[in-house]
Amino acid sequence: MIYNMDNKTIEADAYDTDKAEHPHYLRSYEQYFRPLLDKEIRLLELGIYRGGSLLLWRDYFQKGLIVGLDLQPVTVDDASGRIRVYQGMQQDTALLDRIARETAPEGFDVIIDDCSHIGELTRISFWHLFDHHLRTGGLYVIEDWSTGYWDSFFDGVGFSYQPNLKFRPKLFRIRSSLAHLQRSAPRLRSILRPLKRLLNRKQFRSHDYGLVGFVKELVDESGMADITREDNGRPPYRPSKFREMRISPGQVFIVKA
Ligand SMILES: C[S@@+](CC[C@H](N)C(=O)[O-])C[C@H]1O[C@@H](n2cnc3c(N)ncnc32)[C@H](O)[C@@H]1O
Numbered sequence: 001m002i003y004n005m006d007n008k009t010i011e012a013d014a015y016d017t018d019k020a021e022h023p024h025y026l027r028s029y030e031q032y033f034r035p036l037l038d039k040e041i042r043l044l045e046l047g048i049y050r051g052g053s054l055l056l057w058r059d060y061f062q063k064g065l066i067v068g069l070d071l072q073p074v075t076v077d078d079a080s081g082r083i084r085v086y087q088g089m090q091q092d093t094a095l096l097d098r099i100a101r102e103t104a105p106e107g108f109d110v111i112i113d114d115c116s117h118i119g120e121l122t123r124i125s126f127w128h129l130f131d132h133h134l135r136t137g138g139l140y141v142i143e144d145w146s147t148g149y150w151d152s153f154f155d156g157v158g159f160s161y162q163p164n165l166k167f168r169p170k171l172f173r174i175r176s177s178l179a180h181l182q183r184s185a186p187r188l189r190s191i192l193r194p195l196k197r198l199l200n201r202k203q204f205r206s207h208d209y210g211l212v213g214f215v216k217e218l219v220d221e222s223g224m225a226d227i228t229r230e231d232n233g234r235p236p237y238r239p240s241k242f243r244e245m246r247i248s249p250g251q252v253f254i255v256k257a
Contacts, residue, residue, distance in 0.1 A: 008037060010060055016052030019114075025143070025251055032139055032253060033110075039063065042104035044133075046090045046125060047115030051076035054083050067103045069095075069115075090115045091124040100133040107135035114143040118154050119210040123217070130241070134256050137243070142252040148212030155210035162205040175199050215252055218245060 010030055012020035019025055041064040043057055048068035054076055057066045067084045068074065074085050084103055088095040090113070100108070111129050113122055122142060130140055150156035178199065182192045208216050220227065224240040227233050243257040 008034070008060070010056065012053075012056055015056040016050050017056055018049070019053055019056065022250060024249065028248060028251055028253065029141075032141075033060065036064075036109060037061065039109070040065070041109040042107075043067065043110040043112070044069070044099065044104070044108045044129070045112045045114060046070075047113065048074055048085070050074060051083075051085065053112075053114070054078075054085070058082050065103060067099060067108075069099065089121075091121045093124065093128045096125060096128055096133065100129075104133065107133055108138060109135055110139045110141070112141045112143065116154075117144050117147045117211055119148065119212075119214040120155070122211055123214050126214075126218075130254075130256065136256055138256045140254045140256070142211070142215070142254075144250055145211045145215050145247075145252055146250060148210030148215075149207065153210065156212075157207075157209040159207050164205060165203050171199065215247065218242075218252065218254065221245075 008030075010026040010033070012026055037060075039061075041061055043061065043064055044067045045053055045057070046069050048054055048070045049072075051068065051074045054066050054068045055078070057064065058078065058080060065082055065084070067086070068076075069086045069088060069090065071087065071089055073087050076083050076085055086095065086099050090096075108129070111134055113125065115125070116122065126140065126142070134140055147153040148156050149159045151158035175196070178192060178196055182189065182196070185192075206216065222240050222242050222245045224238055228235055228237045230237055239257065241257055242254050244253070244255040246253040
């Protein structure tokens with residue numbers, strides 16, 4: 001088949017992968033993957049079940065090396081020689097180092113985590129792979145992050161609606177004066193800071209269980225330049241490690257700065 005590279009779509013129906021059940025996942029992947037189509041990319045997927053998604057990526061990236069990891073033994077029928085499969089745990093950082101050394105010594109272009117969907121395990125492999133084995137400009141995708149809203153899931157907890165604080169005009173005026181004072185009298189900052197923290201508390205309620213909690217940690221990383229500002233934050237300054245973070249239903253896309 002001859003593909004028009006600009007329009008090549010990811011057709012998952014013919015493959016043994018649950019990605020076929022989520023057409024919106026595939027459309028988002030297309031947006032990020034198109035510029036990489038004819039490149040010799042290195043892609044790592046954590047969690048491969050029966051290997052169907054590896055075959056899908058192999059056929060989509062005609063020059064790519066496709067690497068998979070799963071705690072179960074997985075055998076993939078691949079005549080191309082462009083697929084490598086490893087057995088082990090996503091949280092085993094020594095194994096992740098070995099995989100990277102053997103398959104992507106210059107770093108992966110794409111890493112997809114479709115693995116345990118457990119917050120603390122996802123966190124270990126994310127920071128290890130992101131910091132050490134993802135190229136600058138590389139893409140890290142976390143799938144199915146909303147398992148953190150499922151009561152039935154390992155570390156998920158059902159969402160219970162908690163109303164945010166009501167708008168109270170008097171309190172708002174006090175907070176407004178406080179903000180004004182903070183700007184005009186910086187030397188009072190150490191007194192005003194805890195007061196402000198107290199008066200602004202619990203305005204917004206946040207569900208932070210499991211993978212949902214980890215995604216919110218990643219939002220903080222996106223704000224790192226402001227968190228560490230010399231004037232208004234907690235120095236020493238450092239910019240965010242992320243060039244972009246996009247959250248969509250079921251997927252998080254992060255581009256490394
Ligand atoms: C949702 S399935 C993967 C589906 C596959 N990516 C696809 O698109 O067809 C999740 C896989 O993660 C594996 N898994 C779960 N916890 C793991 C862990 N801690 N380390 C490695 N693999 C794990 C499971 O064995 C399972 O095969």
